[in-house]
Amino acid sequence: MSLSKSRKERLVVLTILGVLALDYPLLALFSRAELFLGIPVLLFYLFGFWLAFILLMAAILKRKGVEKP
Amino acid sequence: MIVSWSWLAPLISILYLGLLFAVAYYADWRAARDRSLIRSPFVYALSIAVYCTSWTYYGSVGRAAVSGIGFLPIFLGPTLIAALWWLILGKIIAISKRNHITSIADFISSRYGKSPVLGGMVTLFVVIGIMPYIALQLKAIAVSLEVLIRHMDAGWTTNVPFVPWRDTALYVAMLLALFAILFGTRHLDASERHEGLVAAIAFESIVKLGAFLALGLFVTFGLFDGFGDLFGQALANPELARLMTFEAIPGGYSSWLAMTFLAMMAVMFLPRQFQVLVVENVNEGHLRQASWLFPLYLFAFNLFVFPIALAGRLLFADGSVDPDTFVLVLPILGRQEWLAPLVYLGGLSAATSMVIVEAIAMSIMVGNDLVLPFFLQFRKALREDLSGIILTIRRGIIVVLMLLGYLYFRLLGESHTLVGIGMVSFAAVAQFAPAILLGIFWTGASRRGALAGVLTGFLIWTHTLLLASFAKSGWIAVGFLTEGPWGIGWLKPEALFGLTGFDPITHSVFWSILCNTGVMVAISLFDRQTAVEQIQAQNFVNVFQKGARGGNEYLWSGFVSVRELRHLLARFIGPLAAEEDFAEYHRQRHLQPSDDAQAPANLVAFAEKRLTGAIGSASARVMISSVVKGEELDLQGVMRILDETSQVIEYSQRLEIKSRQLEAATLQLREANEQLRELDRMKDEFISTVSHELRTPLTSIRAFSEILRDNEDMDLVERRNFTDIIVKEAERLSRLVNQILDLAKIDAGRMEWHEVEVDLPLLAREAIDATRQLFDNKAVRLINKVPEISCRRMADRDKIMQVIINLLSNAVKFCSPGTGEVCIEWRETGEGVGLAVVDNGPGIPEGELEKVFDKFHQVNQGGMEWPLGSGLGLTISQRIIERHQGRIWVESTAGEGSAFIFTLPHPEPSS
Numbered sequence: 013m014s015l016s017k018s019r020k021e022r023l024v025v026l027t028i029l030g031v032l033a034l035d036y037p038l039l040a041l042f043s044r045a046e047l048f049l050g051i052p053v054l055l056f057y058l059f060g061f062w063l064a065f066i067l068l069m070a071a072i073l074k075r076k077g078v079e080k081p
Numbered sequence: 082m083i084v085s086w087s088w089l090a091p092l093i094s095i096l097y098l099g100l101l102f103a104v105a106y107y108a109d110w111r112a113a114r115d116r117s118l119i120r121s122p123f124v125y126a127l128s129i130a131v132y133c134t135s136w137t138y139y140g141s142v143g144r145a146a147v148s149g150i151g152f153l154p155i156f157l158g159p160t161l162i163a164a165l166w167w168l169i170l171g172k173i174i175a176i177s178k179r180n181h182i183t184s185i186a187d188f189i190s191s192r193y194g195k196s197p198v199l200g201g202m203v204t205l206f207v208v209i210g211i212m213p214y215i216a217l218q219l220k221a222i223a224v225s226l227e228v229l230i231r232h233m234d235a236g237w238t239t240n241v242p243f244v245p246w247r248d249t250a251l252y253v254a255m256l257l258a259l260f261a262i263l264f265g266t267r268h269l270d271a272s273e274r275h276e277g278l279v280a281a282i283a284f285e286s287i288v289k290l291g292a293f294l295a296l297g298l299f300v301t302f303g304l305f306d307g308f309g310d311l312f313g314q315a316l317a318n319p320e321l322a323r324l325m326t327f328e329a330i331p332g333g334y335s336s337w338l339a340m341t342f343l344a345m346m347a348v349m350f351l352p353r354q355f356q357v358l359v360v361e362n363v364n365e366g367h368l369r370q371a372s373w374l375f376p377l378y379l380f381a382f383n384l385f386v387f388p389i390a391l392a393g394r395l396l397f398a399d400g401s402v403d404p405d406t407f408v409l410v411l412p413i414l415g416r417q418e419w420l421a422p423l424v425y426l427g428g429l430s431a432a433t434s435m436v437i438v439e440a441i442a443m444s445i446m447v448g449n450d451l452v453l454p455f456f457l458q459f460r461k462a463l464r465e466d467l468s469g470i471i472l473t474i475r476r477g478i479i480v481v482l483m484l485l486g487y488l489y490f491r492l493l494g495e496s497h498t499l500v501g502i503g504m505v506s507f508a509a510v511a512q513f514a515p516a517i518l519l520g521i522f523w524t525g526a527s528r529r530g531a532l533a534g535v536l537t538g539f540l541i542w543t544h545t546l547l548l549a550s551f552a553k554s555g556w557i558a559v560g561f562l563t564e565g566p567w568g569i570g571w572l573k574p575e576a577l578f579g580l581t582g583f584d585p586i587t588h589s590v591f592w593s594i595l596c597n598t599g600v601m602v603a604i605s606l607f608d609r610q611t612a613v614e615q616i617q618a619q620n621f622v623n624v625f626q627k628g629a630r631g632g633n634e635y636l637w638s639g640f641v642s643v644r645e646l647r648h649l650l651a652r653f654i655g656p657l658a659a660e661e662d663f664a665e666y667h668r669q670r671h672l673q674p675s676d677d678a679q680a681p682a683n684l685v686a687f688a689e690k691r692l693t694g695a696i697g698s699a700s701a702r703v704m705i706s707s708v709v710k711g712e713e714l715d716l717q718g719v720m721r722i723l724d725e726t727s728q729v730i731e732y733s734q735r736l737e738i739k740s741r742q743l744e745a746a747t748l749q750l751r752e753a754n755e756q757l758r759e760l761d762r763m764k765d766e767f768i769s770t771v772s773h774e775l776r777t778p779l780t781s782i783r784a785f786s787e788i789l790r791d792n793e794d795m796d797l798v799e800r801r802n803f804t805d806i807i808v809k810e811a812e813r814l815s816r817l818v819n820q821i822l823d824l825a826k827i828d829a830g831r832m833e834w835h836e837v838e839v840d841l842p843l844l845a846r847e848a849i850d851a852t853r854q855l856f857d858n859k860a861v862r863l864i865n866k867v868p869e870i871s872c873r874r875m876a877d878r879d880k881i882m883q884v885i886i887n888l889l890s891n892a893v894k895f896c897s898p899g900t901g902e903v904c905i906e907w908r909e910t911g912e913g914v915g916l917a918v919v920d921n922g923p924g925i926p927e928g929e930l931e932k933v934f935d936k937f938h939q940v941n942q943g944g945m946e947w948p949l950g951s952g953l954g955l956t957i958s959q960r961i962i963e964r965h966q967g968r969i970w971v972e973s974t975a976g977e978g979s980a981f982i983f984t985l986p987h988p989e990p991s992s
Contacts, residue, residue: 020168027164034157034341036334045322050309052316052325055387058153062160062380069164070373 022072030065034058086233090226090425091249097426098256098433101281105264108280119279122367126374127283128357130290132159132348133382134214135221135432136503138289139405141383145390146404149324154337155503156383158344160376170349170358171368172521176624177359181694184446185355185513189535190699192520192621193528194614197699200450202532203513206539207352207446208482209547210509215439215486217502218432223250223490225428228406232413233421251487257436258483265441266475268468275441279361282438285430290382292427293408297385299420300392300411308388315391324391332584339587342594343507346514351506352442353435360442436486444478449697452478457700467652471696504586505546511590512538515598519605524618526601527608534601538593541577545589549574613702641709644676646688649708653695662691685709767936774817774952778810785810820953824936827960834964839876841985842867845905845916848885852893861893861901868907872914874985876965881985884958884969888918888981891954895922895979908982913967915984925973933971934959958983 032038042057049056108118118124137155144152162169173188182188186207190200226249264277305311315321323329330336348354362368393407402410408428412420452474515538516531552562552574565573575585577592610618643663651659666687667674680688685705692701785803789795795803826832845867856863892903906917925933936956962969962983973979 023164023167027161030161030164031341034161035338039334039337040327043327045316045325047309047312047316050307050312052312054150054325054327058150058157059380059384062157062376065160065164066373066376066380069376073167073369073372 019072023069026065026068026072030061033061086230090229090233090422091252093422093426094226094249094253094429095256097429098260101285101433102260102263104284105260105277105281107277109264109277112276117276117363119276119283120363122370123374124279124283125362125367126371126378127286128279128361129354129371129375130286130378130382131282131353131357131434131438132351132375133286133289133379133431134435134503135218135225135428136214137382138293138428138431139221139225139408140503141386142390142393142407143403143405145324145387146394146407147329148331149326149329150387151330151337151340152386153383154340155344156379158341159348160379161341162345162348163372163376166349166368166372169518169521171365172624173349173517174359174362174365174368176521176621178362178365179624180620180698181690182698183360183694184442184449184697185350185352185517186446186450187693187697187699188355188359189513189516189520189531190450190697191693192617193516193526193531194611194617195698195702196528196532197450197454197703199528199532199535200697200699201454202535204446204450206509206512206535207443210506210542211352211439211443212482212485212489213502214506215436215482216489218436219250219254219486220490222253222429222432224406225409225425228409229413229421229425232410233418250490253433254436254483254487255480257433258440258479260433261437261440261444261479262476265437266444266472266479268472274361274363278437278441279357282357282434285434286378288430289427289434290378292423292430293382294385295420296408296412296424296427297389299415299417301385301388303417304392304396304411304415311388311391311395314395318395321391321394324394332587335582336584336587339583339590340504343504343511343586343590346511347507350510350513350517351439352446352510353438356438356442436483440479440482443482444475447478447482448475449700453696453700454703457703466655468655468695471653501550505550508546508586508590508593509539509542512542512593512597515594515601519598519601520618521621523605524615524622525605526618527605527610528614529608530601530603530605533604534597537600538597541593541596542589544572545574545577545592546585549585641680641685642676643674643678643680643684645708646680646685647676649704650688650691653692653704662687770936770952771821775814778814778817782807782810782814817953820957824953824957824960827957827964832964834877834880836875837878838873839878839881841872841874841881841914841916842870842907844878844882845885845907848882848889849905851882852886852889855890855893856903859893859896859901860898861896861903863889864902864904866904866906867916870907874914874988876985877961880961881965884961884983885916885918887954887958888916888983891981892918892920892922896920897922908984910984913984913986915967915982917980917982919978919980921978924975924977924979925971926975930971930973934969955981 039054039057042054044053046053111118119128141152141155176182177188180191182191186200186203189203190196193199260281264281265275267275301308301311305314312325316325327333327337332339349358389407389411390404393402393404393411396411396414397407409421409424412424448471453471456470456474512535516526516535519526520531548557549562551557552559560568562574565571571578575588577588580588580592583591647659647663650662654662663674666672666684689701689705692704695701696704785807789800789803789807823832846865849863849865853863889903889905893901896903900921902921904919906919908915908917934955936953959969962985965985967983967985969981969983971979971981
């Protein structure tokens with residue numbers, strides 16, 4: 013039940029990044045009634061970032077050999 | 082259609098629930114045979130998806146239809162916090178497992194000194210806060226069933242006869258209660274894990290996701306021509322185009338932020354989430370994968386929410402259909418007779434999974450933290466088996482909870498949209514977040530602080546959300562909302578202290594969390610914690626530190642016999658289980674169980690933990706204190722013991738470090754000593770060998786000189802002969818002394834090396850010329866096979882020359898005159914370039930191959946009187962070659978001659 017310090021730091025930074033990216037004012041940049049590739053820009057941004065966030069999290073949490081606490 | 086959906090729909094609902102029973106039963110059956118179905122991070126992640134209720138299933142689309150992407154924070158919040166799960170939940174899970182904690186109320190109560198008041202209060206608030214949420218699920222089941230029956234039977238018209246089917250909700254509620262009782266309260270177990278339940282929940286998560294994705298695909302690609310077509314049509318409508326921006330969200334960005342925060346807390350601290358995440362967790366490591374698998378599930382679930390909402394708005398432009406039922410109505414509109422019931426079952430699975438887990442989690446909380454403390458007050462003294470009674474109490478609680486939920490739904494059912502109620506419940510459980518999060522990271526958080534904080538937060542929640550919603554439904558005069566209670570303006574529930582500009586949820590969250598945290602921190606800073614509080618605070622905050630464990634043992638200093646303790650445990654978990662536990666305890670510590678002995682402190686602590694699993698920490702503490710005679714330790718006593726212990730631990734750690742250093746030093750010394758002794762031995766050996774070697778020529782010089790001196794009448798020829806021998810021996814002596822000096826110089830590192838560019842083949846030819854005479858003298862043939870090439874290396878010319886001459890003269894010594902043949906060859910390998918000197922002499926026996934390079938080693942020549950060499954030439958050659966980073970070795974077969982080979986390495990690419 014331990015995670016190396018650098019991985020913990022990466023997770024915390026990732027969370028901060030997520031909170032910043034998914035709130036005002038960054039979100040306001042995409043609040044337009046337009047389509048991008050046939051999808052509303054706001055929806056495209058939110059789901060795109062969402063998926064990227066999940067993939068990053070999976071990459072950070074991936075098991076790499078035996079860990080030292 | 083001939084069959085009537087008015088009985089077909091209830092039938093498939095019952096069949097579906099039957100399937101659920103079967104899944105749960107099968108999983109329990111497998112678990113009993115030790116072939117668990119749920120030991121996988123995927124099942125764990127799916128069980129966490131109990132987060133997606135009918136509120137997600139029907140309500141998200143309803144919300145998206147009126148406020149655009151305003152539904153998303155409820156799923157983005159959990160995604161964001163999931164990145165920190167390993168840090169927060171990992172700790173909570175570890176604490177809960179070590180302390181046998183089985184509910185969120187127990188967690189808070191246990192952290193703050195096993196306070197029964199705090200546990201009871203948290204439980205009460207959970208019941209008040211979650212009841213509407215359960216009612217909401219029952220409503221969703223009833224409404225969806227009604228919609229399905231009406232539209233499937235009538236075909237699609239906007240004008241359908243109304244069939245009242247309200248009481249389905251009651252039957253469903255009772256069936257779910259039965260499920261919860263069967264799979265959630267079968268036995269009183271210290272870990273409160275329910276494999277059948279988890280398997281069923283995971284199964285339901287697959288059903289609801291599958292059904293929703295099927296619907297999304299049908300709507301997007303069946304009713305429309307893909308995303309482009311759907312969004313294109315929506316964009317053309319100004320009202321729907323507005324939904325694609327932030328303008329459509331009531332409360333705007335502040336509301337977005339507040340909902341994200343609420344969802345972050347709710348996904349961990351809703352009773353059902355705590356149950357599946359912490360209590361039902363099989364393996365702490367599963368959290369690692371679930372942290373991203375669960376957000377992925379949410380992502381998939383939400384892909385089609387907005388498209389479905391837009392489709393509903395486009396197809397029912399007249400507003401005749403409630404957006405909360407779009408999910409169910411759209412497949413009926415599309416005349417999908419298979420998809421519609423499937424979608425209905427998806428909604429049913431979303432609702433039932435939530436209700437079942439919530440009911441079980443709440444029955445444990447209500448039973449352990451509300452009912453039992455009172456019950457035990459009256460039955461403390463009775464010596465009876467209480468485990469059956471406790472289970473009966475829990476079953477009763479489940480039934481009562483379901484009935485309450487049903488009543489709530491009948492009374493308040495029509496007044497709220499689905500999403501509204503859900504957010505109110507989220508805001509209620511968020512009040513536990515400060516007590517839990519501060520509690521696991523800050524030892525200073527005190528019981529009184531937590532109590533006051535939770536109470537403050539909950540009062541503000543009640544005022545700003547619960548009472549306000551009552552006022553909106555007309556239960557309280559509307560004046561409460563518009564004028565403030567008793568006409569006091571600054572107490573208006575949706576504009577507390579005159580704060581306006583937020584939507585009601587944001588407003589409530591801001592005030593309640595601010596005051597909750599503020600009060601808790603302020604009181605904790607000025608509070609004095611009791612002994613139990615301090616120990617529990619250490620246990621929780623430092624759960625991962627080795628020394629932190631065992632603090633519990635200092636909690637009890639009274640006297641109790643082992644028998645009494647076992648009887649107490651037996652009353653709650655049954656005599657058999659208690660017997661086994663005690664036997665296990667003694668076996669692990671290699672102790673002889675003795676009933677009459679006084680129980681050691683850690684056995685008391687052990688029994689308390691087992692009891693905690695069954696009846697909660699507060700009640701467990703009360704029960705243990707009822708049998709332990711003598712006083713609890715006071716604060717000073719505990720602190721003294723803790724101080725002493727930590728000092729002892731520190732000393733012993735320092736001692737350990739010291740002794741490890743000493744050990745290392747001893748080892749180094751021993752090695753050095755060993756080396757010295759070896760050197761000493763070698764020196765002795767060397768001296769004795771050298772003196773022996775020097776003595777041989779000296780002896781002969783002396784002997785011949787004496788002969789010459791004593792026999793003056795010796796003839797000239799003989800005299801010349803003797804003098805020659807004396808000269809030869811003297812030469813040999815001086816050569817030997819030179820070689821010894823050389824070797825000593827090399828070994829001491831005092832030899833001077835002059836590195837120049839040396840052409841090896843040329844050097845070989847020069848060496849051959851220099852030794853030609855030797856070969857001619859002994860009539861040994863010398864064959865030069867070194868090619869006429871040029872190959873340059875940086876080396877000490879004279880020393881390499883010495884090596885070649887050494888090898889050549891060595892070879893000639895061992896060859897027989899006349900038939901002897903020495904061949905010098907060129908060698909080029911991956912390792913380097915060099916020369917080989919091959920002779921056809923007697924060769925070297927296999928056992929001696931390794932030793933020929935040793936000092937003064939003389940190959941046993943069998944009967945030869947005079948040693949042929951000094952025994953130092955090869956040793957010196959070896960040192961020289963090694964100094965050039967090269968390698969020298971010998972290959973030989975006895976009787977067929979031998980080959981001495983040396984190579985110098987290829988130059989480094991850089992030099």
